[in-house]
Amino acid sequence: xxxxxxxxxxxxxxELAIAAGPGFVVLTGENGAGKxxxxxxxxxxxxxxxLRRAALGExxxxxxxxxxGVRAELTLPDGDVSLATGTQAxxxxxxxxxxxxxxxxxxxxxEWVTMLWLTPAMDRLFAEAASERRxxxxxxxxxxxxxxxxxxxxxxxxxxxxxxxxxxxxxxDTGWLxxxxxQMAEHGQAMAAAxxxxxxxxxxxxxxxxxxxxxxxxxxxxxxxxxxxxxxxxAGRARDAAAGRALAGPHRxxxxxxHAAKQQAAALCSTGEQKALLLGxxxxxxxxxxxxxxxxxxxxxxxxxxxxxxLRRAALxxxxAGRGQVWITGTEPAxxxxxxxxxxxxxxxxxx
Numbered sequence: 459x460x461x462x463x464x465x466x467x468x469x470x471x472x473e474l475a476i477a478a479g480p481g482f483v484v485l486t487g488e489n490g491a492g493k494x495x496x497x498x499x500x501x502x503x504x505x506x507x508x509l510r511r512a513a514l515g516e517x518x519x520x521x522x523x524x525x526x527g528v529r530a531e532l533t534l535p536d537g538d539v540s541l542a543t544g545t546q547a548x549x550x551x552x553x554x555x556x557x558x559x560x561x562x563x564x565x566x567x568x569e570w571v572t573m574l575w576l577t578p579a580m581d582r583l584f585a586e587a588a589s590e591r592r593x594x595x596x597x598x599x600x601x602x603x604x605x606x607x608x609x610x611x612x613x614x615x616x617x618x619x620x621x622x623x624x625x626x627x628x629x630x631d632t633g634w635l636x637x638x639x640x641q642m643a644e645h646g647q648a649m650a651a652a653x654x655x656x657x658x659x660x661x662x663x664x665x666x667x668x669x670x671x672x673x674x675x676x677x678x679x680x681x682x683x684x685x686x687x688x689x690x691x692x693a694g695r696a697r698d699a700a701a702g703r704a705l706a707g708p709h710r711x712x713x714x715x716x717h718a719a720k721q722q723a724a725a726l727c728s729t730g731e732q733k734a735l736l737l738g739x740x741x742x743x744x745x746x747x748x749x750x751x752x753x754x755x756x757x758x759x760x761x762x763x764x765x766x767x768x769l770r771r772a773a774l775x776x777x778x779a780g781r782g783q784v785w786i787t788g789t790e791p792a793x794x795x796x797x798x799x800x801x802x803x804x805x806x807x808x809x810x
Contacts, residue, residue, distance in 0.1 A: 459478065459479075459480050459532075459533050459756065459782070459783035460478055460500065460503070460530045460531065460532055460533075460756065460783065461477070461478060461479075461531045461532075461533045461538070462475070462476070462477055462478070462529075462530060462531040463475070463476040463478065463496070463499065463500065463528070463529070463530050464476075464527075464528070464529040464530070465495075465496070465499050465526075465527070465528055466526060466527040466528075466529075466544070467518055467519040467522035467523060467525065467526045467527065468495065468499050468517060468518070468519065468526045468527070468528055469492060469495035469498070469499075469517060469519060469526075470490075470492045470495060470519065471492055471495060471496075471519070472519060472522065474492075474496070476496070476802075476804060477802075478783070478785075478802050479801075479802045480782075480783060481779070481780075481783065481784065481800055481801060481802075482775075482778070482779075482783075482784050482786060482794075482797050482800070482801035482802065483783065483784065483785045483786070483801070483802045483804070484786055484787075484788075484791075484794050484797065484801050484802065484803045484804065485497075485785065485786070485787045485788075485804050485806060486787070486788055486789065486790065486791045486793075486794070486803070486804070486805050486806070487789070487805060487806030487807060488789060488807075489789060491806040491807060492806055493760070493787040493788075493806060494510075494577070494760050494761075494787060496785075496787075496806075497509060497575065497577075497758045497760050497785055497787060498510050498512075498517070499528045500530070500573075500756070500758055500785060501573065501575055501758055502528055502543050503528075503530060503532075503541050503543065503567055503571050503573065504567060504568070504571055504572075504573040504597075504600075505564050505565045505567050505568045505600060505604075505607045506564070506597070506600075506607070509575045509577055509758060509760070510577075513551065514545050514550060514551050514552070514553055515545075515550040515551055517545075518545065518550060523547050524546075524547030524548075524550055525544060525545040525546040525547045525548075525550060526544050526545055527542065527543075527544035528542065528543050528544055529541070529542045530542075532570060532571060534570075534753075539557065539558060539570055540556075540557070540558050540559065541556070541557055541567070541570070541571070542554075542555070542556040543555045543556070543564075555567065557570065565604075565607045565608055565611070568600055568604035568607055569604055571756065572601045572747055572751060572753065572754075572755040572756065573601070573755055573756045573757075573758065574597060574598070574601060574740060574743065574744065574747075574755050574756075574757055574758070575757070575758035575759070575760070576736065576737070576740055576757075576758070576759050576760065576762055577760040577761075578760060578761050580594070580736065581729060581732065581733050581736070582729070582732065583732070583736060584715055584723075584724035584725045584727070584732050584735070584736075585725050585732070588681070588710075588711075588712040588713075591712055591713040591715075592709070592711060592712065592713065594713065595653055595656070595657070595711075595713045596610060596653070598656055598660065598739075598743050599652050599653050599656040601743070601747045601751075601755055602652075602655075602656055602659070602746070602747060602750055602751075603652045603655075603656070605648075605652075606648075606649065606652045609645040609646075609648040609649045609652070610645075610649055612641065612645045613641075613642055613645040613646050613649055613707075613708070613709075614709075616638045616639075616641035616642045616645070617638075617642055617704055617707070617709065619638050620635060620638040620639065620642065620691075620698075620704065621698075621702065621703060621704065623635055623638070624695060624698055624699040625699065625702065630695075635692075635695065636688075636692065639687075639688045639691040639692055640688050642687060642688070642691060642704075642707060643686075643687040643688035643691070646687050646707050646708045646709075647684070647687065649708045650682070650684055650708045650711070653679065653708070653711065654679060657677050657678065657679050657713070659746060659750075660677060660739070660742060660743055660746060661676060661677040661678070663742045663745065663746050664676065664677065664718075664738070664739070664742050667738065667742055669719060670773065671734075671769065671770045671773040671774075672734045672735075672737050672738040672741070672770075672773070672774075672777075673717055673718070673719065673727075673731055673734040673735045673738060674717075674718040674719065674735075674738055675715050675716065675717065675718060675724065675735045675738055675739055676715070676716045676718045677713065677714070677715060677716075677739075678713075678714040678716075679711055679712070679713065679714065680711065680712045680713075680714045681710045681711040681712045682706060682707055682708055682709075682710040682711050687706065687707055690706045691704065691706060691707070694706060715735060715739070717731060717735060730765070733765070734770075737762070737774065740757070741777050741778070743755075744757060744781055744782070745781070748781065748782065753782070754781050754782025754783075755782060756782060756783045756784075756785070757778070757781075757782065757783070757784045757785070757786075758785045759784060759785070759786045759787070760786075760787050761787055761788060761789075762774070762786060763786070763788055763793045763794070764788060764789070764793070768796070771793065771796055772796040775794075775796050775797050776796075779797075791803070791805070
């Protein structure tokens with residue numbers, strides 16, 4: 459768990475310190491009070507760009523000096539670990555990450571913190587473009603395979619370089635193209651394998667989840683099916699040059715979600731059903747991570763209780779209890795009455 463969080467010039471918070479306990483951390487306040495901003499700050503301790511995927515320059519307080527800082531104490535069974543991230547005014551788009559005071563790459567955070575989040579923007583995940591579901595799947599995969607981020611970053615870098623080379627006028631350097639395609643194949647196969655293992659393990663776990671207040675999903679992968687990616691890319695150079703992008707590889711995969719009881723594609727379900735499916739996947743994934751790694755992930759749930767009836771809210775809190783630290787937001791304290799007294803409750807005031 460994160461036992462202490464300190465924000466400096468982050469979004470609407472000039473300075474904010476939170477002491478958090480295990481279990482639920484309940485953040486309440488009016489719209490604009492900065493609840494989601496706190497969750498975003500916490501999410502920066504996971505590899506990637508945070509739950510909003512915002513540019514770093516957007517995170518610094520608009521009336522502040524230009525940079526921002528987020529510090530936290532991570533409590534582990536064998537002691538505390540100090541984490542820090544932020545930017546400087548002189549380089550607002552350059553992220554600095556420190557673990558125990560030593561500067562490191564953001565991907566190293568995955569070795570210390572496992573984190574997953576749900577935001578209102580994700581309610582339509584199943585109706586969005588496949589890229590959004592891939593991003594969601596990669597977050598699930600990263601929690602089980604921290605090295606997944608390295609493979610994904612190197613794959614993307616090689617693919618961008620290949621796209622630029624194919625777009626250049628004249629005859630491209632086939633030797634350099636071959637080297638880039640070999641890199642894409644190496645890291646792409648590792649990405650695809652990690653995703654497939656995550657989907658298979660999660661699908662098996664969901665298969666044994668009894669029907670309840672949250673719809674049960676079945677999962678599958680669609681799109682690129684694997685194979686000799688280097689050869690496939692080499693054969694498709696002319697096609698990819700015309701398209702301006704690579705048309706084969708794990709960046710073309712999609713996560714297929716189906717409502718198990720109705721045997722209906724999630725994209726065709728109601729908005730409420732889609733949210734229930736998403737909640738069910740996240741809860742099953744949290745259990746899977748705890749089982750595989752020995753530590754429950756930190757969950758960030760933004761406004762997740764707002765549109766649930768009292769029965770489903772109570773069922774959600776019951777499922778979450780005892781499963782690690784859960785940061786959860788809402789406008790009304792009464793939404794969280796079913797949690798009881800065993801929670802850190804923080805009321806925020808003021809407008810962003």
